[in-house]
Amino acid sequence: MNGERLLSAIGSIGDSFINSASEENVCRIFRARRFRLIRGLTAAACACAVISFTIPAIINGRPPVNVTVPESSVEASDSSAEASGSAAVSEALQESETTDVSAEISEAASQGGDPASADPQVSDEEPPSDMSEAFQVSDPTFGEVTSGEEYPEFTDEVRLGGWIFSLYSREGDENAVLKVNWPSQAGTLYITVYPSETEYIEYTPCFSQEEGKAAVTEHTIAGITAESYITITVVTGSGETIGTVTVYPTIHR
Amino acid sequence: MEDSDIIGLYFDRDERAISESDAKYGVLLRGISKNLTGSPDGAEECVSDTYLAALNAIPPTVPQSLRAYLCRIVRNLSVTYFRKSASARRKAVTVPLTEELSEILPDRSESPETGLTESIERFLREEREDNRLLFIRRYFYGDSPEKLAGMTMMSVGQINARLFRLRKRLAKYLKEEGFAP
Numbered sequence: 001m002n003g004e005r006l007l008s009a010i011g012s013i014g015d016s017f018i019n020s021a022s023e024e025n026v027c028r029i030f031r032a033r034r035f036r037l038i039r040g041l042t043a044a045a046c047a048c049a050v051i052s053f054t055i056p057a058i059i060n061g062r063p064p065v066n067v068t069v070p071e072s073s074v075e076a077s078d079s080s081a082e083a084s085g086s087a088a089v090s091e092a093l094q095e096s097e098t099t100d101v102s103a104e105i106s107e108a109a110s111q112g113g114d115p116a117s118a119d120p121q122v123s124d125e126e127p128p129s130d131m132s133e134a135f136q137v138s139d140p141t142f143g144e145v146t147s148g149e150e151y152p153e154f155t156d157e158v159r160l161g162g163w164i165f166s167l168y169s170r171e172g173d174e175n176a177v178l179k180v181n182w183p184s185q186a187g188t189l190y191i192t193v194y195p196s197e198t199e200y201i202e203y204t205p206c207f208s209q210e211e212g213k214a215a216v217t218e219h220t221i222a223g224i225t226a227e228s229y230i231t232i233t234v235v236t237g238s239g240e241t242i243g244t245v246t247v248y249p250t251i252h253r
Numbered sequence: 254m255e256d257s258d259i260i261g262l263y264f265d266r267d268e269r270a271i272s273e274s275d276a277k278y279g280v281l282l283r284g285i286s287k288n289l290t291g292s293p294d295g296a297e298e299c300v301s302d303t304y305l306a307a308l309n310a311i312p313p314t315v316p317q318s319l320r321a322y323l324c325r326i327v328r329n330l331s332v333t334y335f336r337k338s339a340s341a342r343r344k345a346v347t348v349p350l351t352e353e354l355s356e357i358l359p360d361r362s363e364s365p366e367t368g369l370t371e372s373i374e375r376f377l378r379e380e381r382e383d384n385r386l387l388f389i390r391r392y393f394y395g396d397s398p399e400k401l402a403g404m405t406m407m408s409v410g411q412i413n414a415r416l417f418r419l420r421k422r423l424a425k426y427l428k429e430e431g432f433a434p
Contacts, residue, residue, distance in 0.1 A: 003355030004336070009369040010354075010392045011328050015321035017377060021389035023404060029383055030405040 031185065122218050124168035161242040163187075163234055169224050176224040176249050178232075182215045187242075187247055189219075190233040256319040263311035271304040278320060281328045286393030289350075290338070291330035299334055303327040328393065350392065353416070357424040359431060369432060376426045380419070387412070388419050 158165045162183025169176035180189065191200040200221065219231060228249060234242040254273050262270035282303060286296035303326045330412035375387045387405070390396045396404070398412045405412070 002358035003351035003353070004332075005369070006354040006357060006373075007332060007351055007392070008329070009373055010326060012370040012390070013374055013377070013393065015318040017374065017385075017389055018321040018393060021386045021394065026386045026390060026404050029386060030407070033383060086268055197271050253316060 018097065022248070113226050158247050160232070160234055160245045163242070165245065165247055167221075167230070167231060167247050167249050171226075174222060174224050176221045176228075178219045178221050178247070180217050180219065185236055187234055187236045190232055190235065191219070191221065193221060193223055193228060193230045195227060198223050255361055260311060260316065260319060263308060266308075270308060272317070274304055274307065274323065275300075278323050281320075282323055285324060285394055286327050286331040286334075287329065288397070290334050292338075293337065295331070295334050299327055299330040302330050306330070323368075324393075331395075350395065353420060354392065357420055358429060368430075369427075371424070372427060372430045372432065376423055379426075380422075384415065384419055391416055 014107060129224075158248070162185065164181035166179045166181075167176055168179070192198070193200075200219065229246055230249075231244055231246050232246040254277065256277075259270060259273045259277070262273060279300065282300045283293075283296045287293060288301040290296055290299065303323055306326050307323060314322075377388060380388070383405075387401065390401055390404070391398070398409050398416070401407075401412045402409045407415075
């Protein structure tokens with residue numbers, strides 16, 4: 001039977017094919033592709049909003065209305081800042097096959113394609129220019145985290161890009177717990193504990209998270225003392241380094 | 254343990270090669286085998302046979318990638334298990350897999366016996382990366398469309414549609430390569 005013959009033939013494909021299709025890699029590729037598509041569509045929506053305000057004003061012989069599109073939403077829409085909305089959309093359409101696009105367009109639109117409702121907080125996708133801005137100790141309850149849970153015992157909330165880190169430590173306990181709130185983006189965390197310089201690497205390839213809700217992971221960090229601090233470098237699934245932050249544990253007394 | 258160290262254990266005929274291989278790749282291998290045989294017992298048998306086959310083949314074989322090498326063995330053993338076992342045939346996902354692939358080559362086609370794998374590899378190289386990965390996950394690893402949908406954040410319908418188009422393109426490609434009339 002030729003179906004079985006084909007099945008056997010596929011069983012002999014080369015190592016590179018087999019290794020490239022690891023579960024982690026598949027998650028990473030599809031997540032990056034989806035992110036690019038949504039980014040392109042958001043840029044296009046912003047461009048359309050500007051055009052829809054400007055052209056009627058020109059036709060009516062009036063100077064264009066001074067339209068203010070939130071800069072942060074434009075930046076988040078296309079970090080390269082060179083692709084116009086239409087170019088980004090055509091790129092996105094080329095990447096995607098026709099029947100897939102319609103569903104993803106409607107989904108993307110419902111996720112934030114409306115420029116009027118563009119949330120300036122999406123600029124979190126950009127690395128902060130000043131690392132001191134990234135180090136913000138704020139409300140310990142993970143106030144803006146949409147995980148649906150609260151962690152009042154966690155302190156030292158530190159933000160970097162779309163990532164939020166929070167550390168819980170107790171006096172006399174050398175194991176601290178690092179809670180990470182992930183944006184909808186895969187990535188790798190390179191964690192180093194000082195002064196011992198113990199290194200951890202945490203790779204999170206894929207979340208089965210609900211739409212619009214952030215995923216939260218917990219990592220045990222050993223060897224924490226009152227003098228310890230940890231640094232975390234975030235590298236996205238596509239290899240972009242977002243930056244490094246320092247988190248100081250608060251030893252509860 | 255690094256792959257090179259595990260391969261070293263195989264070369265030394267050290268039985269720890271099996272336990273170390275199982276610690277590193279056991280979950281992956283059982284997953285593939287269970288996908289294809291549909292039976293945890295069958296998967297366990299195929300994985301055990303995989304380690305024995307590797308122990309017998311290394312040396313002289315020196316796998317470039319131990320992961321791919323073990324995956325290939327367990328997959329082929331699982332397909333063989335499926336062919337031999339009537340109960341596996343009733344339960345296994347291999348049945349829909351073979352049915353899907355049967356559409357590509359007609360049963361009575363007098364196609365060449367050799368070169369089919371090479372043609373499939375050429376076809377996959379010409380495909381876009383995401384389609385290539387989807388094809389390999391479905392037809393090498395035996396993942397169900399439901400699992401692929403979760404992995405890729407797409408719907409099952411989208412996955413099935415993509416796989417259908419991929420099969421059609423592969424059928425056309427193999428026809429041009431002389432594998433079908």
